[in-house]
Amino acid sequence: MKLTQNQSQIPIYAAVVFAGAMYPLAAEAHLNSTGMGPIYDGLMHFLMSPEDLVPVLALALLSGLRGATYGRRTLFVLPAAWLLGGLLGLAASASNGNAIMSAVWFLLLGGLLAADAKLSLRVTAALACLLGLYHGYLNGAGLGLTFSSAAVLLGLIFAVFVLIALAAAFVVQLRASWARIAVRVAGSWIFASGLLLMGWAVRGVRGRVF
Amino acid sequence: MNRGLVSKLPLWVPHPFAKQKGGTIEILGVPPKPPLLGWDSIIRFTTVIALVFLCTPLAFAHPQAGEAKGFLTGIKHPISGLDHVLAMVAVGLWGAQLGSPAVWLLPVAFPMVMAFGGMLGLMGVPLPGIEYGIAASAILLGVAVMFEARPPLAIAAVLVAIFAIFHGHAHGTELPPGQSGLLYSMGFVIATGCLHAVGITIGTVHRWGWGQKFLRLAGAIVAVGGMFFMWRAFAA
Numbered sequence: 001m002k003l004t005q006n007q008s009q010i011p012i013y014a015a016v017v018f019a020g021a022m023y024p025l026a027a028e029a030h031l032n033s034t035g036m037g038p039i040y041d042g043l044m045h046f047l048m049s050p051e052d053l054v055p056v057l058a059l060a061l062l063s064g065l066r067g068a069t070y071g072r073r074t075l076f077v078l079p080a081a082w083l084l085g086g087l088l089g090l091a092a093s094a095s096n097g098n099a100i101m102s103a104v105w106f107l108l109l110g111g112l113l114a115a116d117a118k119l120s121l122r123v124t125a126a127l128a129c130l131l132g133l134y135h136g137y138l139n140g141a142g143l144g145l146t147f148s149s150a151a152v153l154l155g156l157i158f159a160v161f162v163l164i165a166l167a168a169a170f171v172v173q174l175r176a177s178w179a180r181i182a183v184r185v186a187g188s189w190i191f192a193s194g195l196l197l198m199g200w201a202v203r204g205v206r207g208r209v210f
Numbered sequence: 211m212n213r214g215l216v217s218k219l220p221l222w223v224p225h226p227f228a229k230q231k232g233g234t235i236e237i238l239g240v241p242p243k244p245p246l247l248g249w250d251s252i253i254r255f256t257t258v259i260a261l262v263f264l265c266t267p268l269a270f271a272h273p274q275a276g277e278a279k280g281f282l283t284g285i286k287h288p289i290s291g292l293d294h295v296l297a298m299v300a301v302g303l304w305g306a307q308l309g310s311p312a313v314w315l316l317p318v319a320f321p322m323v324m325a326f327g328g329m330l331g332l333m334g335v336p337l338p339g340i341e342y343g344i345a346a347s348a349i350l351l352g353v354a355v356m357f358e359a360r361p362p363l364a365i366a367a368v369l370v371a372i373f374a375i376f377h378g379h380a381h382g383t384e385l386p387p388g389q390s391g392l393l394y395s396m397g398f399v400i401a402t403g404c405l406h407a408v409g410i411t412i413g414t415v416h417r418w419g420w421g422q423k424f425l426r427l428a429g430a431i432v433a434v435g436g437m438f439f440m441w442r443a444f445a446a
Contacts, residue, residue: 189400192322203332
């Protein structure tokens, strides 16, 4: 079969892509030279810490189920409270997360989400505020007053903001009843994880709670 | 040339006899049947393969020990025991037979109560006859699916919840040393929920006559499996 002009250029494109891919760049493995290291550290810390991430996800889903107004309120209250808590924590001495408190957040937010609780806007905002202050304080206290701690906090809050925006917006536009039930099922899973986390916290684990 | 034939193909689909016109593609005549494997196909295929091999994923040279393993251990745990799998898939099958709201209420209740059973186990609260309870859950849930039992929703939910406590007590506490308890728990709960989803998905065949018979057969198989595990529990 005779190749068309576009098709005959495919090997040329492939060669260019191959050459580009083979061009050696600095590894930047430790992000020291980019100046973006601490921000990425904060961002990744949040994404890799389920004790932080899951309650935020639960609150975002809960806000999304209630509607766009709730989502918008959470979107701005939670990161602001997180920032405030983080700044307070930066000035505090080092503090370890309490597994029982983490379990309580899992149970509270997972239970409310599973029950599709009809919370008022004020209660939702208050929950967002408390969650942000508590987790922000723990994050800030963990960071300590180092040179890059503010940048780490910034990256962390950016990740919180993006997660809420994506999760709440995703749920707000759901109309099918089965899709909203699926969101509530996710809440029941968070609640169940919280129950087990509570068990680990009370027992004291052979390994680690987090 | 048949110029009136307008296809609804998306714009990214390449076609040698088509030209773009507005939001659609106009097919210019009936294209000849292409050979099974022409040169252009080979070149495209080779290019794609080359690009895939050029994609270099991150090395993850310094993972935090045990973190991901805790999650993966939790995911694998429910599917590694056939007794667990049978009961959880049966919950999904039964929910699908019963229809709404049981189809989502039972799978929501099971992980929550199962986690409660796991919490009891972690706190050291003893539960006698766990293996018998697990085997009985497979038998009774299998029988319920086999006869398409339709008890009141509350009774079905309580029955499932009681069995869930046994499963959670037995399996929710088996954390290998050095792994994250939270990630293990999340993996365990997610895998359990996914097993229910498998049961519900299989149960969608209930709308057809042959599907109803198939589900009853599946229930019988679950019940037989439960009897095997009961026999093994007595023999131990």
